[in-house]
Each structure stands twice: as structure tokens, then as C-alpha cells.
Amino acid sequence: MNAFANSSATKLGQESLSRGLVLLFAICCGAIVANLYYAQPIIGLIAPSIGMRPEGAGLIVSLTQIGYALGLLLLVPLADLLENRRLMLLTTAAALVCLLGAGLASSPGLFLALSLLVGLSSVTVQMLIPLAAHLAPEQTRGRVVGNIMSGLLLGILLARPAASLIAGQFGWRAVFFVAAAMMAGIAMVVAVTIPRHEPARRTSYGRLLASLLDLLRRYSTLRRRALHQSLMFASFSLFWTVAPLELARHQGLDQGEIALFALVGAIGAIAAPIAGRLADAGHTRPASVAALILAPLAFIASLPIPGAGWVGLAICALLLDFAVQLNMVLGQRAVYALEPGSRARLNALYMTGIFLGGALGSAIASPLYESVGWHGVVVLGAALPGLALIGFLHAERRSRA
Numbered sequence: 001m002n003a004f005a006n007s008s009a010t011k012l013g014q015e016s017l018s019r020g021l022v023l024l025f026a027i028c029c030g031a032i033v034a035n036l037y038y039a040q041p042i043i044g045l046i047a048p049s050i051g052m053r054p055e056g057a058g059l060i061v062s063l064t065q066i067g068y069a070l071g072l073l074l075l076v077p078l079a080d081l082l083e084n085r086r087l088m089l090l091t092t093a094a095a096l097v098c099l100l101g102a103g104l105a106s107s108p109g110l111f112l113a114l115s116l117l118v119g120l121s122s123v124t125v126q127m128l129i130p131l132a133a134h135l136a137p138e139q140t141r142g143r144v145v146g147n148i149m150s151g152l153l154l155g156i157l158l159a160r161p162a163a164s165l166i167a168g169q170f171g172w173r174a175v176f177f178v179a180a181a182m183m184a185g186i187a188m189v190v191a192v193t194i195p196r197h198e199p200a201r202r203t204s205y206g207r208l209l210a211s212l213l214d215l216l217r218r219y220s221t222l223r224r225r226a227l228h229q230s231l232m233f234a235s236f237s238l239f240w241t242v243a244p245l246e247l248a249r250h251q252g253l254d255q256g257e258i259a260l261f262a263l264v265g266a267i268g269a270i271a272a273p274i275a276g277r278l279a280d281a282g283h284t285r286p287a288s289v290a291a292l293i294l295a296p297l298a299f300i301a302s303l304p305i306p307g308a309g310w311v312g313l314a315i316c317a318l319l320l321d322f323a324v325q326l327n328m329v330l331g332q333r334a335v336y337a338l339e340p341g342s343r344a345r346l347n348a349l350y351m352t353g354i355f356l357g358g359a360l361g362s363a364i365a366s367p368l369y370e371s372v373g374w375h376g377v378v379v380l381g382a383a384l385p386g387l388a389l390i391g392f393l394h395a396e397r398r399s400r401a
Contacts (some may be wrong), residue, residue, distance in 0.1 A: 028149025
């Protein structure tokens with residue numbers, strides 16, 4: 001039965017994973033993952049509207065990412081057990097309902113609870129990516145994953161300017177109503193165009209979750225890659241949580257100008273297809289080292305330049321986003337190669353670590369910025385990927401010993 005399943009999957013991948021379908025996967029991933037980031041640049045508008053104290057506003061972003069991490073652990077493994085398209089439709093519908101609720105919420109407790117659930121229900125993206133990897137031929141898998149991940153990064157980066165522009169014109173609640181409408185559109189696209197995929201595995205949900213610990217124990221590559229990328233993503237979230245505050249308070253930018261600034265970071269999406277091609281060509285190690293070096297340099301470049309204002313921040317945004325995306329795709333390519341029949345669960349573990357790091361970066365961002373200012377953010381932001389670089393080089397030396 002496994003041989004038949006593998007043969008069928010290969011045939012489906014060759015026939016169904018056209019360039020158009022890869023583009024569709026990328027668009028869906030970008031639209032869904034954007035749900036996690038719409039609130040980030042507008043927490044200053046949301047907090048006073050629902051009666052939340054300013055120093056607690058960072059919890060909105062953190063809880064969304066924590067919910068996403070929970071969804072990765074509890075929902076994404078189901079893609080190795082249940083028919084994928086039906087599962088994606090259910091989670092997308094749940095995200096739609098939660099986004100509508102967030103747009104209508106008027107109390108801090110309710111809004112924070114819905115923020116958690118928005119994250120939990122937005123894990124559809126992490127079912128799409130392993131499905132694409134499963135359908136793609138081995139020789140182009142890195143390229144396919146990289147192209148789809150470019151859509152994901154664009155969703156992360158464009159969510160911020162889109163939210164700023166919509167909130168500036170129509171109020172912050174309109175952001176969540178627009179996001180809900182997009183989820184309705186995504187659900188229709190998934191229902192009509194995404195191929196059905198029925199996993200060959202037959203087991204219980206409890207055993208499926210228990211197998212996560214076994215995978216984590218068996219594969220040191222998974223543990224290392226998840227840890228290193230979680231440190232990278234913590235610095236990424238740290239930067240993008242406080243950058244709008246720095247731009248507004250000390251550079252005099254309004255919501256529209258902050259939205260335009262966020263577009264600079266979107267250029268970093270070009271790293272994803274580059275990373276996929278480098279991985280397919282066998283250059284994973286040097287490309288990983290380059291990414292881990294580039295991230296600390298990006299924060300150093302953000303230090304104020306006399307007379308230049310926001311230019312240093314723009315340089316940081318571009319370089320940091322490029323480095324984070326490059327390392328993420330390289331890590332995914334390595335993790336997916338460990339055990340083809342468990343890609344959804346491997347992806348769940350890898351991405352859980354990453355978004356827990358992101359949640360930590362968001363949670364400490366506002367208190368750190370309020371207490372020590374931008375220079376403190378630079379020190380921590382550079383130190384986190386610096387630790388990842390030290391860990392990566394140490395692991396490489398041990399593997400060669």
C-alpha cells in the first residue's frame with residue numbers, strides 16, 4: 001500500500017504541481033499568514049479603543065503567535081492523518097469567524113482571546129507547504145518550497161502596510177473585516193483548486209501527537225534548525241514590533257508613511273526562491289552561515305545615521321528580512337528531507353519553535369523599548385542571531401570531528 005501511495009503521490013506531483021498551482025499555493029500562504037501580523041502596526045490604535053493599557057499592547061501580537069504555535073502542535077499533524085483539503089477548509093472557516101469576532105470585540109479580555117484563536121486557526125498555511133513539498137519532484141523540491149515561502153514572507157511583510165493604510169482610512173476594525181473577507185475567498189479557492197491528498201498513515205490522534213516527541217528525539221537536524229531559526233525569528237519580531245513606534249515617535253512618520261516603510265522589507269522576499277535553489281544545488285551550509293552573519297549586521301546598520309533619520313532602519317528591515325527568510329527556507333529543505341512520510345509533523349515541530357521565538361520577541365519588544373530605547377533593541381536584536389551562528393558553527397565542528 002505504501003508503494004502504491006508513493007507512486008500515486010509522485011504522479012500527482014508531476015501532473016498537478018504546475019507553475020500556476022505553485023503561484024496559487026504562494027498566494028494562499030501569504031493571505032493566511034498575514035492574519036498573524038495585521039495587528040502589529042496598529043496596536044497603538046487598538047489598545048485605547050478596547051481599554052487596554054499601552055504596556056500590555058504587545059500581548060496582542062504575542063498571543064496571536066502563541067495561538068499559531070499551539071495550532072502547529074495540535075492541528076498541523078492532522079495533515080499526516082486526514083484528507084488535507086477538507087482539513088484546510090475547516091481551519092480557514094474557523095479563521096474567518098475569529099477575525100470577524102476580533103473586529104467586533106470591545107473588551108481587552110475578549111480581544112486577546114480572539115487573538116489567540118486567530119493564530120490557532122491560521123495554521124492552514126503550514127498544511128499547504130508540506131503538501132506542496134509532497135507533490136513536488138525531489139530535484140525541484142527546494143525551488144518549489146522557496147517560491148511558496150516567498151509568498152508567505154510577502155504576506156507577513158505586506159500585512160503591516162495594508163493594516164496601516166486600512167486603519168488610517170477606515171479605522172482598525174475594518175482591518176479585521178477585510179481579513180475575514182479574504183479568508184472567505186481563500187476557502188473558495190482551496191475548495192475548487194487544491195488537489196485532494198489522503199495520507200496513507202492510519203493511526204489515532206493520540207499516537208500521532210505522541211510521535212512528535214519521537215521525531216524531535218531522533219533528528220538532531222530538526223532540533224538545531226528549529227532553535228536557530230527561532231532565535232532569528234525572535235529578532236525579526238522584536239524589530240517589527242518596535243520599528244513602527246520608533247518611526248512614529250522619533251522620525252515623525254504617520255500611519256501612511258509607516259506603511260510605505262514596511263514595503264521596504266518586502267523586498268526581502270526574494271531570498272526565498274534564492275534559498276530554494278541554493279539548497280537544491282547543495283550549498284546549504286555556506287548559505288546558512290551567510291544568513292546568520294547578515295542578521296546581526298542588519299541591526300548594527302539600524303543605528304541612527306546623522307541627518308539620515310529612518311534610512312538606517314530601512315537598511316535593517318531589508319537585510320534582516322532577507323536573512324531570516326533565507327535561513328528559514330534552507331532549514332525547511334533540510335527538515336523535509338529527514339522523513340518524507342512525516343513532513344506535516346516535521347514542519348509542525350520546526351515552525352512551532354520558530355513562532356515561539358517570534359512570540360518571545362514580540363512580548364519583550366515593548367517593555368525593552370520603553371525602558372532602554374532603540375539602542376537596547378539593537379543589542380538584543382543582534383545578539384539573538386549571533387547565538388544562532390555560534391550554535392550552528394559548533395554543531396558543524398562536532399559533526400566533522
